[in-house]
Amino acid sequence: MANQALEGGWRQVEAWLQEKLPVQIPPVAWPAIWTALAAIILYIVYSATTSDTPIRYKIPSPKLPEKEEILEKPSIKASGSTAVQCYAPATGQFLGFVNPSTPDAIDRAIDQCQAAQAKWARTTFRQRRHVLSTLLQYVLDNQEEICRIACLDSGKTMVDAQLGEILVTTEKLQWVIKHGEKALKPSRRPTNLLMSYKRNTVVYEPMGVVAALVSWNYPFHNLVGPMISSIFAGNGIVVKVSEQTAWSSQHFTNIVRGALVAHGHDPALVQTIVCWPQTANHITSHPKVSHITFIGSQAVAQKVAASAAKAMIPTCQELGGKDPFIVLDSAAGRLESIAEVILRGTFQASGQNCIGIERVIVTPAIYDRLLGLLVERVRALRLGQDADVGAMISDNRFSQLEGLVGDALLHGARVLAGGKRYNHPDHPKGHYFTPTLVADVTPDMAIAQEECFGPILTIMKAPSNSAEDVLRIANAPNFGLGSAVFGADSDPVLQAVVRGVRAGMVAVNDFAVFYAVQLPFGGVGGSGFGRFAAEEGLRSVCNMKSICEDRFGWLGIRTGIPPPIRYPIKSQPKSWSFARGVVEVGYGIGGAQKAKGLVNILRNS
DSSP: OHHHHHHHHHHHHHHHHHHHSSSOOOGGGHHHHHHHHHHHHHHHHHHHHHSOOOOOOOOOOOOOOSSOOBOSSOOSBOTTOOSEEEEOTTTOBEEEEEOOOOHHHHHHHHHHHHHHHHHHTTSOHHHHHHHHHHHHHHHHHTHHHHHHHHHHHHOOOHHHHIIIIIIHHHHHHHHHHHHHHHHHSOEEEOOOSTTTTEEEEEEEEEOSEEEEEOOSSSTTHHHHHHHHHHHHTTOEEEEEOOGGGHHHHHHHHHHHHHHHHHTTOOGGGEEEEOOOHHHHHHHHTOTTEEEEEEESOHHHHHHHHHHHHHTTOOEEEEOOOOOEEEEOGGGGGGHHHHHHHHHHHHHGGGGOOTTSOOEEEEOHHHHHHHHHHHHHHHHTOOBSTTSSBOOOSOSTTHHHHHHHHHHHHHTTOEEEEOOSEEOOSSOTTSOEEOOEEEESOOTTSHHHHSOOOSSEEEEEEOSSSSHHHHHHHHTOSSOOSOOEEESOTTOHHHHHHHHHOOSSOOEESSSSHHHHTTOOBOOSGGGEEOOBSHHHHHHHTEEEEEEEEESSGGGTOOOOOOGGGSSSOSOHHHHHHHHHHHHHHHHOSSHHHHHHHHHHHHHTO
Protein backbone atom coordinates (compact mmCIF):
# COMPACT_ATOMS: atom_id res chain seq x y z
CA MET A 1 0.00 0.00 0.00
CA ALA A 2 2.88 2.38 0.85
CA ASN A 3 4.50 1.76 -2.53
CA GLN A 4 1.23 2.43 -4.32
CA ALA A 5 0.74 5.70 -2.40
CA LEU A 6 4.33 6.78 -3.18
CA GLU A 7 3.90 5.95 -6.86
CA GLY A 8 0.64 7.89 -6.93
CA GLY A 9 2.39 10.87 -5.37
CA TRP A 10 5.09 10.82 -8.07
CA ARG A 11 2.44 10.66 -10.75
CA GLN A 12 0.75 13.75 -9.29
CA VAL A 13 4.09 15.60 -9.27
CA GLU A 14 4.74 14.59 -12.87
CA ALA A 15 1.28 15.73 -13.93
CA TRP A 16 1.78 19.08 -12.16
CA LEU A 17 5.18 19.59 -13.80
CA GLN A 18 3.79 18.62 -17.19
CA GLU A 19 1.20 21.39 -16.88
CA LYS A 20 3.96 23.94 -16.20
CA LEU A 21 6.35 22.81 -18.92
CA PRO A 22 5.96 24.18 -22.46
CA VAL A 23 6.70 20.79 -24.11
CA GLN A 24 5.09 17.37 -23.76
CA ILE A 25 7.33 14.82 -22.07
CA PRO A 26 6.64 11.13 -22.86
CA PRO A 27 6.08 8.87 -19.84
CA VAL A 28 9.13 6.73 -20.65
CA ALA A 29 11.38 9.80 -20.17
CA TRP A 30 10.35 10.53 -16.58
CA PRO A 31 12.60 7.90 -14.90
CA ALA A 32 15.65 9.39 -16.63
CA ILE A 33 14.61 12.91 -15.61
CA TRP A 34 14.19 11.93 -11.96
CA THR A 35 17.55 10.13 -12.02
CA ALA A 36 19.27 13.22 -13.41
CA LEU A 37 17.61 15.48 -10.81
CA ALA A 38 18.67 13.12 -8.03
CA ALA A 39 22.25 13.19 -9.30
CA ILE A 40 22.24 17.01 -9.35
CA ILE A 41 20.88 17.16 -5.80
CA LEU A 42 23.49 14.68 -4.58
CA TYR A 43 26.24 16.71 -6.25
CA ILE A 44 25.02 19.91 -4.58
CA VAL A 45 24.88 18.18 -1.19
CA TYR A 46 28.33 16.66 -1.72
CA SER A 47 29.82 20.01 -2.72
CA ALA A 48 28.26 21.70 0.30
CA THR A 49 29.68 19.11 2.69
CA THR A 50 33.17 18.85 1.18
CA SER A 51 33.95 22.52 0.52
CA ASP A 52 35.00 25.06 3.11
CA THR A 53 32.21 27.41 4.02
CA PRO A 54 33.18 30.98 3.08
CA ILE A 55 33.16 33.71 5.70
CA ARG A 56 31.18 36.82 4.88
CA TYR A 57 32.85 40.13 5.69
CA LYS A 58 32.38 43.81 4.91
CA ILE A 59 34.63 46.52 3.47
CA PRO A 60 33.73 50.22 3.73
CA SER A 61 32.95 51.86 0.40
CA PRO A 62 35.43 54.43 -0.90
CA LYS A 63 34.47 57.99 -0.03
CA LEU A 64 33.72 60.63 -2.62
CA PRO A 65 34.19 64.38 -2.02
CA GLU A 66 31.14 65.81 -0.27
CA LYS A 67 30.63 68.38 -2.99
CA GLU A 68 30.53 67.22 -6.61
CA GLU A 69 33.13 69.03 -8.68
CA ILE A 70 33.63 68.76 -12.45
CA LEU A 71 37.23 69.51 -13.40
CA GLU A 72 37.77 72.17 -16.03
CA LYS A 73 40.62 70.19 -17.60
CA PRO A 74 40.45 66.59 -16.35
CA SER A 75 43.95 65.19 -15.94
CA ILE A 76 45.80 62.95 -13.50
CA LYS A 77 48.33 65.74 -13.03
CA ALA A 78 47.19 68.77 -11.06
CA SER A 79 49.01 72.07 -11.22
CA GLY A 80 51.06 72.73 -8.09
CA SER A 81 50.71 69.19 -6.70
CA THR A 82 52.76 65.99 -6.88
CA ALA A 83 49.72 63.89 -5.96
CA VAL A 84 47.74 61.87 -8.49
CA GLN A 85 44.51 63.67 -9.29
CA CYS A 86 41.73 61.08 -9.65
CA TYR A 87 38.63 61.77 -11.69
CA ALA A 88 35.82 60.00 -13.56
CA PRO A 89 36.66 59.79 -17.29
CA ALA A 90 32.96 59.67 -18.22
CA THR A 91 32.10 63.00 -16.60
CA GLY A 92 35.26 64.74 -15.44
CA GLN A 93 34.08 64.49 -11.82
CA PHE A 94 36.86 64.94 -9.27
CA LEU A 95 37.26 61.84 -7.08
CA GLY A 96 40.18 62.77 -4.84
CA PHE A 97 43.97 62.86 -4.56
CA VAL A 98 46.28 59.88 -4.01
CA ASN A 99 49.79 60.53 -2.77
CA PRO A 100 52.36 58.58 -4.81
CA SER A 101 54.78 56.25 -3.07
CA THR A 102 58.42 57.20 -2.67
CA PRO A 103 61.26 54.66 -2.99
CA ASP A 104 61.40 54.45 0.82
CA ALA A 105 57.66 53.74 0.97
CA ILE A 106 58.10 51.02 -1.66
CA ASP A 107 60.89 49.46 0.42
CA ARG A 108 58.63 49.42 3.48
CA ALA A 109 55.77 47.83 1.54
CA ILE A 110 58.05 45.09 0.18
CA ASP A 111 59.52 44.45 3.64
CA GLN A 112 56.04 44.11 5.14
CA CYS A 113 55.03 41.79 2.32
CA GLN A 114 58.15 39.68 2.79
CA ALA A 115 57.52 39.27 6.54
CA ALA A 116 53.91 38.24 5.92
CA GLN A 117 54.95 35.82 3.16
CA ALA A 118 57.35 33.98 5.45
CA LYS A 119 54.32 32.89 7.54
CA TRP A 120 51.95 32.48 4.57
CA ALA A 121 54.35 30.07 2.83
CA ARG A 122 53.69 27.56 5.63
CA THR A 123 49.94 27.49 5.01
CA THR A 124 48.28 24.49 3.38
CA PHE A 125 46.50 24.48 0.05
CA ARG A 126 43.24 23.99 1.93
CA GLN A 127 43.85 27.15 3.94
CA ARG A 128 44.59 29.09 0.77
CA ARG A 129 41.49 27.68 -0.92
CA HIS A 130 39.42 28.77 2.04
CA VAL A 131 40.65 32.35 1.68
CA LEU A 132 39.86 32.33 -2.03
CA SER A 133 36.39 30.85 -1.39
CA THR A 134 35.70 33.69 1.02
CA LEU A 135 36.97 36.18 -1.57
CA LEU A 136 34.74 34.60 -4.23
CA GLN A 137 31.72 34.91 -1.95
CA TYR A 138 32.48 38.60 -1.37
CA VAL A 139 32.71 39.27 -5.11
CA LEU A 140 29.41 37.48 -5.71
CA ASP A 141 27.72 39.37 -2.88
CA ASN A 142 29.06 42.77 -3.95
CA GLN A 143 29.02 42.62 -7.73
CA GLU A 144 27.07 45.83 -8.19
CA GLU A 145 29.29 47.95 -5.96
CA ILE A 146 32.48 46.57 -7.51
CA CYS A 147 31.15 47.35 -10.98
CA ARG A 148 29.99 50.80 -9.96
CA ILE A 149 33.40 51.69 -8.52
CA ALA A 150 35.25 50.28 -11.54
CA CYS A 151 32.97 52.22 -13.89
CA LEU A 152 33.44 55.47 -12.00
CA ASP A 153 37.23 55.15 -12.15
CA SER A 154 37.56 53.85 -15.73
CA GLY A 155 34.57 55.24 -17.66
CA LYS A 156 33.15 51.90 -18.78
CA THR A 157 29.52 50.82 -18.66
CA MET A 158 28.05 48.52 -16.01
CA VAL A 159 27.58 45.72 -18.55
CA ASP A 160 31.21 46.01 -19.65
CA ALA A 161 32.27 45.87 -16.01
CA GLN A 162 30.11 42.82 -15.30
CA LEU A 163 31.74 40.94 -18.16
CA GLY A 164 35.27 42.28 -17.86
CA GLU A 165 35.64 42.65 -14.09
CA ILE A 166 33.28 40.18 -12.40
CA LEU A 167 32.83 37.24 -14.78
CA VAL A 168 36.54 36.73 -15.46
CA THR A 169 37.53 37.23 -11.81
CA THR A 170 34.99 34.74 -10.50
CA GLU A 171 36.10 32.30 -13.21
CA LYS A 172 39.73 32.63 -12.15
CA LEU A 173 38.83 32.21 -8.48
CA GLN A 174 36.70 29.14 -9.17
CA TRP A 175 39.38 27.54 -11.35
CA VAL A 176 42.14 28.04 -8.80
CA ILE A 177 39.92 26.77 -5.97
CA LYS A 178 39.05 23.62 -7.96
CA HIS A 179 42.26 22.90 -9.86
CA GLY A 180 45.07 24.96 -8.31
CA GLU A 181 46.32 22.30 -5.91
CA LYS A 182 46.54 19.71 -8.67
CA ALA A 183 48.59 22.13 -10.78
CA LEU A 184 51.09 22.72 -7.97
CA LYS A 185 51.33 19.22 -6.53
CA PRO A 186 54.74 17.55 -6.85
CA SER A 187 54.90 15.72 -10.16
CA ARG A 188 56.84 12.55 -10.88
CA ARG A 189 59.07 12.56 -13.96
CA PRO A 190 60.41 9.57 -15.93
CA THR A 191 63.95 8.24 -15.67
CA ASN A 192 66.07 6.25 -18.15
CA LEU A 193 67.94 2.95 -18.40
CA LEU A 194 71.23 4.22 -16.99
CA MET A 195 69.46 6.03 -14.16
CA SER A 196 66.71 3.49 -13.51
CA TYR A 197 67.71 3.42 -9.86
CA LYS A 198 66.73 7.10 -9.54
CA ARG A 199 63.34 8.62 -8.64
CA ASN A 200 62.64 12.06 -10.15
CA THR A 201 60.23 14.70 -8.84
CA VAL A 202 59.48 18.32 -9.63
CA VAL A 203 58.12 20.45 -6.80
CA TYR A 204 56.65 23.94 -7.03
CA GLU A 205 57.81 26.21 -4.24
CA PRO A 206 56.86 29.83 -3.49
CA MET A 207 59.20 32.44 -4.91
CA GLY A 208 58.75 34.90 -2.05
CA VAL A 209 57.66 38.41 -3.01
CA VAL A 210 56.47 38.83 -6.58
CA ALA A 211 55.38 42.03 -8.32
CA ALA A 212 52.81 42.95 -10.93
CA LEU A 213 52.57 46.18 -12.91
CA VAL A 214 49.06 46.30 -14.31
CA SER A 215 47.10 48.45 -16.74
CA TRP A 216 44.05 50.60 -16.12
CA ASN A 217 41.53 49.08 -18.55
CA TYR A 218 40.18 46.56 -15.99
CA PRO A 219 40.90 48.19 -12.60
CA PHE A 220 39.41 45.37 -10.51
CA HIS A 221 40.34 42.28 -12.50
CA ASN A 222 43.86 43.36 -13.47
CA LEU A 223 44.62 44.11 -9.82
CA VAL A 224 43.00 41.07 -8.21
CA GLY A 225 43.91 38.50 -10.89
CA PRO A 226 47.67 38.46 -10.15
CA MET A 227 46.92 38.45 -6.43
CA ILE A 228 44.85 35.27 -6.77
CA SER A 229 47.63 33.32 -8.51
CA SER A 230 50.41 34.65 -6.34
CA ILE A 231 48.91 34.04 -2.93
CA PHE A 232 47.67 30.57 -3.89
CA ALA A 233 51.22 29.70 -4.91
CA GLY A 234 52.38 30.82 -1.44
CA ASN A 235 53.82 34.18 -2.43
CA GLY A 236 53.31 37.71 -1.24
CA ILE A 237 52.61 40.27 -3.94
CA VAL A 238 53.20 43.96 -4.58
CA VAL A 239 51.01 45.44 -7.33
CA LYS A 240 51.88 48.71 -8.99
CA VAL A 241 48.60 50.05 -10.35
CA SER A 242 48.11 52.62 -13.06
CA GLU A 243 47.84 56.24 -11.97
CA GLN A 244 44.72 56.40 -14.16
CA THR A 245 42.79 54.15 -11.76
CA ALA A 246 44.55 54.91 -8.49
CA TRP A 247 41.32 55.95 -6.75
CA SER A 248 39.70 52.50 -6.80
CA SER A 249 42.89 50.49 -6.24
CA GLN A 250 43.04 50.77 -2.46
CA HIS A 251 39.43 49.68 -2.06
CA PHE A 252 39.93 46.69 -4.35
CA THR A 253 43.10 45.76 -2.44
CA ASN A 254 41.16 45.94 0.83
CA ILE A 255 38.69 43.41 -0.58
CA VAL A 256 41.51 40.85 -0.89
CA ARG A 257 42.96 41.86 2.45
CA GLY A 258 39.55 41.42 4.03
CA ALA A 259 39.47 37.77 2.95
CA LEU A 260 42.90 37.23 4.51
CA VAL A 261 41.90 38.93 7.77
CA ALA A 262 38.67 36.91 7.94
CA HIS A 263 40.80 33.78 8.28
CA GLY A 264 43.39 35.24 10.64
CA HIS A 265 46.16 35.91 8.12
CA ASP A 266 48.35 38.98 7.77
CA PRO A 267 46.82 41.46 5.27
CA ALA A 268 50.31 42.82 4.53
CA LEU A 269 50.69 39.82 2.22
CA VAL A 270 49.18 41.95 -0.57
CA GLN A 271 50.44 45.47 -1.20
CA THR A 272 49.36 48.11 -3.70
CA ILE A 273 51.63 50.90 -4.85
CA VAL A 274 50.73 54.08 -6.71
CA CYS A 275 53.68 55.96 -8.13
CA TRP A 276 54.74 58.01 -11.12
CA PRO A 277 56.62 56.23 -13.93
CA GLN A 278 60.02 57.59 -12.91
CA THR A 279 59.70 55.79 -9.55
CA ALA A 280 58.44 52.47 -10.93
CA ASN A 281 61.95 51.19 -11.72
CA HIS A 282 62.55 51.00 -7.99
CA ILE A 283 60.11 48.07 -8.04
CA THR A 284 61.26 46.46 -11.28
CA SER A 285 64.89 46.24 -10.17
CA HIS A 286 64.29 45.62 -6.47
CA PRO A 287 66.54 42.86 -5.06
CA LYS A 288 63.71 41.41 -2.94
CA VAL A 289 61.33 40.97 -5.89
CA SER A 290 61.51 37.46 -7.39
CA HIS A 291 59.21 37.76 -10.43
CA ILE A 292 57.43 40.49 -12.37
CA THR A 293 54.19 40.31 -14.33
CA PHE A 294 53.72 43.29 -16.61
CA ILE A 295 50.48 44.20 -18.41
CA GLY A 296 50.79 47.18 -20.74
CA SER A 297 52.35 48.56 -23.89
CA GLN A 298 55.44 47.52 -25.85
CA ALA A 299 57.24 50.80 -25.12
CA VAL A 300 56.89 50.47 -21.36
CA ALA A 301 57.58 46.71 -21.50
CA GLN A 302 61.05 47.39 -22.91
CA LYS A 303 61.82 49.66 -19.97
CA VAL A 304 60.51 47.09 -17.49
CA ALA A 305 62.60 44.32 -19.07
CA ALA A 306 65.75 46.46 -19.06
CA SER A 307 65.21 47.42 -15.42
CA ALA A 308 64.45 43.84 -14.34
CA ALA A 309 67.57 42.59 -16.12
CA LYS A 310 69.73 44.61 -13.72
CA ALA A 311 68.56 42.42 -10.83
CA MET A 312 68.10 39.27 -13.01
CA ILE A 313 64.36 39.21 -12.26
CA PRO A 314 62.30 36.98 -14.60
CA THR A 315 59.31 38.66 -16.23
CA CYS A 316 56.02 37.75 -17.87
CA GLN A 317 55.07 40.40 -20.42
CA GLU A 318 51.43 40.63 -21.52
CA LEU A 319 51.35 43.36 -24.12
CA GLY A 320 48.99 44.68 -26.75
CA GLY A 321 47.39 42.96 -29.69
CA LYS A 322 46.16 43.54 -33.20
CA ASP A 323 43.84 40.58 -33.02
CA PRO A 324 42.43 39.24 -36.30
CA PHE A 325 38.82 38.10 -36.46
CA ILE A 326 38.60 35.91 -39.56
CA VAL A 327 35.31 35.03 -41.26
CA LEU A 328 35.47 32.36 -43.99
CA ASP A 329 33.04 31.45 -46.76
CA SER A 330 31.82 28.42 -44.83
CA ALA A 331 30.44 30.74 -42.11
CA ALA A 332 27.97 32.32 -44.57
CA GLY A 333 24.92 30.85 -42.85
CA ARG A 334 25.70 32.50 -39.49
CA LEU A 335 26.60 36.07 -40.39
CA GLU A 336 23.86 37.65 -38.27
CA SER A 337 25.14 36.05 -35.07
CA ILE A 338 28.75 36.68 -36.10
CA ALA A 339 27.94 40.39 -36.50
CA GLU A 340 26.72 40.45 -32.89
CA VAL A 341 30.00 38.91 -31.73
CA ILE A 342 31.99 41.46 -33.73
CA LEU A 343 30.16 44.37 -32.11
CA ARG A 344 30.68 43.06 -28.58
CA GLY A 345 34.31 42.11 -29.22
CA THR A 346 35.15 45.49 -30.76
CA PHE A 347 33.30 47.95 -28.52
CA GLN A 348 33.59 46.18 -25.14
CA ALA A 349 35.23 48.70 -22.77
CA SER A 350 35.31 51.22 -25.66
CA GLY A 351 37.77 48.99 -27.47
CA GLN A 352 40.31 49.30 -24.64
CA ASN A 353 40.85 45.58 -24.46
CA CYS A 354 44.13 43.80 -25.22
CA ILE A 355 42.26 40.90 -26.86
CA GLY A 356 39.61 43.12 -28.40
CA ILE A 357 38.88 42.71 -32.11
CA GLU A 358 41.23 45.00 -34.04
CA ARG A 359 40.83 43.63 -37.58
CA VAL A 360 37.88 41.80 -39.13
CA ILE A 361 39.19 39.85 -42.13
CA VAL A 362 36.40 38.62 -44.41
CA THR A 363 36.55 36.48 -47.55
CA PRO A 364 35.21 38.10 -50.78
CA ALA A 365 31.99 36.09 -51.19
CA ILE A 366 30.51 37.31 -47.89
CA TYR A 367 32.31 40.65 -47.41
CA ASP A 368 29.52 42.97 -48.61
CA ARG A 369 26.80 41.09 -46.77
CA LEU A 370 28.62 41.15 -43.42
CA LEU A 371 29.52 44.81 -43.87
CA GLY A 372 25.88 45.59 -44.54
CA LEU A 373 24.89 43.93 -41.28
CA LEU A 374 27.34 46.10 -39.33
CA VAL A 375 27.07 49.63 -40.74
CA GLU A 376 23.71 50.70 -39.30
CA ARG A 377 24.40 48.90 -36.04
CA VAL A 378 27.60 50.86 -35.47
CA ARG A 379 25.95 54.15 -36.43
CA ALA A 380 23.17 53.48 -33.91
CA LEU A 381 25.51 52.92 -30.94
CA ARG A 382 24.95 55.46 -28.16
CA LEU A 383 27.70 56.98 -26.03
CA GLY A 384 27.52 57.29 -22.25
CA GLN A 385 27.91 55.22 -19.09
CA ASP A 386 24.21 54.36 -19.16
CA ALA A 387 24.20 53.69 -22.92
CA ASP A 388 26.09 51.31 -25.22
CA VAL A 389 29.68 52.52 -25.31
CA GLY A 390 31.36 54.18 -22.35
CA ALA A 391 34.15 56.73 -22.09
CA MET A 392 37.82 56.21 -22.82
CA ILE A 393 40.27 56.50 -19.96
CA SER A 394 41.64 59.85 -21.20
CA ASP A 395 41.72 62.07 -24.27
CA ASN A 396 45.49 61.90 -24.81
CA ARG A 397 45.16 59.44 -27.73
CA PHE A 398 42.28 61.08 -29.55
CA SER A 399 44.56 62.85 -32.04
CA GLN A 400 46.34 59.56 -32.78
CA LEU A 401 43.03 57.75 -33.41
CA GLU A 402 41.76 60.53 -35.64
CA GLY A 403 45.07 60.42 -37.49
CA LEU A 404 44.81 56.67 -38.12
CA VAL A 405 41.27 57.04 -39.46
CA GLY A 406 42.24 60.00 -41.61
CA ASP A 407 45.27 58.18 -43.02
CA ALA A 408 43.12 55.18 -43.93
CA LEU A 409 40.66 57.48 -45.71
CA LEU A 410 43.47 59.08 -47.72
CA HIS A 411 44.70 55.65 -48.82
CA GLY A 412 41.36 54.40 -50.12
CA ALA A 413 39.42 53.14 -47.11
CA ARG A 414 35.83 54.15 -46.45
CA VAL A 415 34.86 55.66 -43.10
CA LEU A 416 31.24 54.57 -42.72
CA ALA A 417 30.71 55.67 -39.12
CA GLY A 418 32.42 57.88 -36.54
CA GLY A 419 36.09 58.60 -36.81
CA LYS A 420 36.44 61.52 -34.38
CA ARG A 421 36.14 62.56 -30.76
CA TYR A 422 32.69 63.24 -29.35
CA ASN A 423 31.53 66.15 -27.23
CA HIS A 424 28.90 64.58 -24.97
CA PRO A 425 26.01 67.03 -24.45
CA ASP A 426 25.47 65.94 -20.84
CA HIS A 427 29.13 65.40 -19.96
CA PRO A 428 31.27 67.83 -21.98
CA LYS A 429 34.33 67.08 -19.83
CA GLY A 430 34.07 63.33 -20.43
CA HIS A 431 36.46 61.46 -22.75
CA TYR A 432 34.34 60.04 -25.57
CA PHE A 433 35.28 58.85 -29.06
CA THR A 434 32.56 58.05 -31.59
CA PRO A 435 32.10 54.34 -32.42
CA THR A 436 33.90 54.04 -35.74
CA LEU A 437 33.63 51.70 -38.74
CA VAL A 438 36.36 51.78 -41.39
CA ALA A 439 35.86 49.49 -44.42
CA ASP A 440 38.15 48.41 -47.27
CA VAL A 441 41.23 48.59 -45.06
CA THR A 442 44.39 47.11 -46.59
CA PRO A 443 47.41 45.60 -44.79
CA ASP A 444 49.73 48.46 -45.74
CA MET A 445 47.63 51.11 -43.94
CA ALA A 446 48.80 52.32 -40.54
CA ILE A 447 45.40 51.49 -39.03
CA ALA A 448 46.03 47.84 -39.93
CA GLN A 449 49.48 47.80 -38.34
CA GLU A 450 49.18 49.90 -35.16
CA GLU A 451 47.08 48.94 -32.15
CA CYS A 452 44.06 51.26 -31.96
CA PHE A 453 42.94 50.32 -28.43
CA GLY A 454 39.79 52.33 -29.02
CA PRO A 455 36.23 51.97 -30.35
CA ILE A 456 37.30 51.43 -33.98
CA LEU A 457 36.05 48.55 -36.13
CA THR A 458 38.17 47.91 -39.23
CA ILE A 459 37.01 45.58 -42.02
CA MET A 460 39.48 44.01 -44.44
CA LYS A 461 38.67 41.98 -47.55
CA ALA A 462 40.85 38.91 -48.15
CA PRO A 463 41.83 38.32 -51.80
CA SER A 464 40.30 34.82 -51.71
CA ASN A 465 38.96 32.12 -49.43
CA SER A 466 42.34 30.38 -49.30
CA ALA A 467 44.22 29.92 -46.03
CA GLU A 468 47.34 31.44 -47.61
CA ASP A 469 45.61 34.72 -48.52
CA VAL A 470 43.85 35.00 -45.17
CA LEU A 471 46.99 34.26 -43.16
CA ARG A 472 49.06 36.75 -45.18
CA ILE A 473 46.79 39.49 -43.83
CA ALA A 474 46.28 38.03 -40.34
CA ASN A 475 50.00 37.59 -39.65
CA ALA A 476 51.18 40.90 -41.13
CA PRO A 477 51.45 43.10 -37.97
CA ASN A 478 54.12 42.64 -35.32
CA PHE A 479 51.58 41.34 -32.82
CA GLY A 480 50.39 37.88 -31.88
CA LEU A 481 48.04 37.84 -28.89
CA GLY A 482 44.51 36.52 -29.50
CA SER A 483 42.63 35.61 -32.65
CA ALA A 484 39.29 34.21 -33.82
CA VAL A 485 38.36 32.11 -36.85
CA PHE A 486 34.79 31.48 -38.02
CA GLY A 487 33.80 28.74 -40.46
CA ALA A 488 32.33 25.27 -40.69
CA ASP A 489 33.96 22.80 -38.30
CA SER A 490 34.71 20.47 -41.21
CA ASP A 491 36.14 23.22 -43.42
CA PRO A 492 39.80 22.39 -44.23
CA VAL A 493 40.48 26.11 -44.72
CA LEU A 494 39.39 26.78 -41.13
CA GLN A 495 41.72 24.10 -39.81
CA ALA A 496 44.62 25.46 -41.87
CA VAL A 497 44.02 28.99 -40.58
CA VAL A 498 43.84 27.79 -36.96
CA ARG A 499 47.20 26.06 -37.41
CA GLY A 500 48.80 28.92 -39.29
CA VAL A 501 47.70 32.05 -37.45
CA ARG A 502 50.56 33.56 -35.46
CA ALA A 503 49.02 34.07 -32.04
CA GLY A 504 49.21 32.83 -28.50
CA MET A 505 45.49 31.99 -28.47
CA VAL A 506 42.79 31.08 -30.99
CA ALA A 507 39.03 30.98 -30.49
CA VAL A 508 37.32 28.79 -33.09
CA ASN A 509 33.81 29.98 -33.96
CA ASP A 510 33.85 32.19 -30.88
CA PHE A 511 35.59 35.21 -29.37
CA ALA A 512 38.07 35.35 -26.46
CA VAL A 513 36.67 32.23 -24.78
CA PHE A 514 40.20 31.00 -24.07
CA TYR A 515 40.20 33.42 -21.13
CA ALA A 516 36.79 32.31 -19.89
CA VAL A 517 37.99 28.72 -19.45
CA GLN A 518 41.42 29.49 -17.93
CA LEU A 519 43.71 28.44 -20.74
CA PRO A 520 47.27 29.82 -20.70
CA PHE A 521 47.06 33.52 -21.58
CA GLY A 522 49.78 35.35 -23.46
CA GLY A 523 51.19 36.16 -26.86
CA VAL A 524 54.12 35.93 -29.23
CA GLY A 525 56.20 38.54 -31.06
CA GLY A 526 55.26 42.10 -30.17
CA SER A 527 52.50 40.83 -27.87
CA GLY A 528 54.98 39.64 -25.27
CA PHE A 529 56.10 36.39 -23.74
CA GLY A 530 55.31 34.13 -20.81
CA ARG A 531 51.87 33.01 -19.74
CA PHE A 532 49.51 33.68 -16.88
CA ALA A 533 46.27 31.86 -16.02
CA ALA A 534 45.80 28.09 -15.86
CA GLU A 535 48.51 25.66 -14.71
CA GLU A 536 51.22 27.49 -16.59
CA GLY A 537 50.32 30.77 -14.92
CA LEU A 538 50.39 29.31 -11.42
CA ARG A 539 53.68 27.54 -12.06
CA SER A 540 55.26 30.67 -13.53
CA VAL A 541 55.18 32.31 -10.08
CA CYS A 542 56.81 29.29 -8.45
CA ASN A 543 60.35 28.07 -8.15
CA MET A 544 60.27 24.79 -10.05
CA LYS A 545 62.70 22.61 -8.14
CA SER A 546 63.89 19.32 -9.66
CA ILE A 547 64.68 16.59 -7.16
CA CYS A 548 66.57 13.42 -8.16
CA GLU A 549 66.99 10.82 -5.41
CA ASP A 550 67.82 7.15 -5.00
CA ARG A 551 64.95 4.77 -5.50
CA PHE A 552 66.66 1.88 -3.70
CA GLY A 553 69.06 3.68 -1.38
CA TRP A 554 68.00 1.45 1.46
CA LEU A 555 69.57 -1.45 -0.48
CA GLY A 556 72.81 0.45 -0.96
CA ILE A 557 72.12 1.01 -4.68
CA ARG A 558 73.68 4.40 -5.39
CA THR A 559 75.79 6.13 -7.99
CA GLY A 560 79.44 5.02 -7.94
CA ILE A 561 82.38 6.15 -10.05
CA PRO A 562 83.77 3.11 -11.96
CA PRO A 563 87.58 2.60 -11.79
CA PRO A 564 88.26 3.47 -15.47
CA ILE A 565 87.03 7.07 -14.98
CA ARG A 566 88.27 7.72 -11.46
CA TYR A 567 90.89 10.43 -10.95
CA PRO A 568 93.76 10.23 -11.66
CA ILE A 569 92.96 8.75 -15.09
CA LYS A 570 95.31 5.85 -15.77
CA SER A 571 94.58 5.55 -19.51
CA GLN A 572 92.69 8.12 -21.56
CA PRO A 573 92.00 5.68 -24.48
CA LYS A 574 90.57 3.00 -22.15
CA SER A 575 88.61 5.57 -20.14
CA TRP A 576 87.14 7.03 -23.33
CA SER A 577 86.19 3.57 -24.67
CA PHE A 578 84.58 2.70 -21.34
CA ALA A 579 82.55 5.94 -21.38
CA ARG A 580 81.56 5.28 -24.99
CA GLY A 581 80.29 1.86 -23.96
CA VAL A 582 78.16 3.46 -21.24
CA VAL A 583 76.60 5.83 -23.80
CA GLU A 584 75.89 2.97 -26.24
CA VAL A 585 74.26 0.80 -23.56
CA GLY A 586 72.11 3.69 -22.42
CA TYR A 587 71.19 5.25 -25.75
CA GLY A 588 72.11 2.80 -28.51
CA ILE A 589 69.46 2.11 -31.11
CA GLY A 590 68.70 -1.56 -31.24
CA GLY A 591 70.06 -4.53 -29.33
CA ALA A 592 73.22 -4.90 -31.41
CA GLN A 593 74.49 -1.43 -30.58
CA LYS A 594 73.68 -1.88 -26.90
CA ALA A 595 75.51 -5.23 -26.91
CA LYS A 596 78.53 -3.58 -28.54
CA GLY A 597 78.49 -0.98 -25.79
CA LEU A 598 78.39 -3.69 -23.11
CA VAL A 599 81.44 -5.34 -24.66
CA ASN A 600 83.28 -1.98 -24.56
CA ILE A 601 82.43 -1.60 -20.86
CA LEU A 602 83.65 -5.10 -19.98
CA ARG A 603 86.80 -4.85 -22.11
CA ASN A 604 87.90 -1.58 -20.52
CA SER A 605 86.82 -2.12 -16.91
